[in-house]
Amino acid sequence: MSRLHFDQDIQPLSDFRAGAASFIRQINETRRPIVITQRGKGVAVVVGVxxxxxxxxxxxxxxxxxxxxxxxxxxxxxxxxxxxxxxxxxxxx
CATH class of the missing domain: 1.10.287 (Helix Hairpins)
Known part of the structure; x- marks a missing residue:
């Protein structure tokens, strides 16, 4: 797994909901996880299968x-x- 890019790989839940398909594509292309935040705190990590x-x-x-x-x-x-x-x-x- 590649290193997390803080400027690209930490996303608020609302942005993830609105652009889920593009974030899934990003995960598959970069092989980096995305950290989902809610109220400024990390709540989930999405990784490729x-x-x-x-x-x-x-x-x-x-x-x-x-x-x-x-x-x-x-x-x-x-x-x-x-x-x-x-x-x-x-x-x-």
Whole structure:
């Protein structure tokens, strides 16, 4: 996702409602999110579907890494050699 351009990517809700199609086009062309404000405060962020899916994949990967680190800390890991042997055994079977 590209960096936010404060002069272009922060829009009041009323402007977003009036020009939703053009803002959606902008999001798809620039790959930047748009922050929607209401009474001067950010209330929502609109991102393209591809960007959202990419963010979700990154979150899932980070969660898996965190889970693996917790398991390793608890002594539930295995050595690289043992893992490799286990995988090769399952492939040959």
């Amino acid at each position: 591809a960007e959202y899916e990419s963010m979700q994949e990154k979150i899932e990967l980070l969660e898996e890494i965190q889970k693996a680190e917790t398991q390793i800390s608890a002594g539930l890991g295995m050595s690289n050699e043992d893992a490799r042997a286990k995988i090769l055994k399952s492939i040959k079977a």
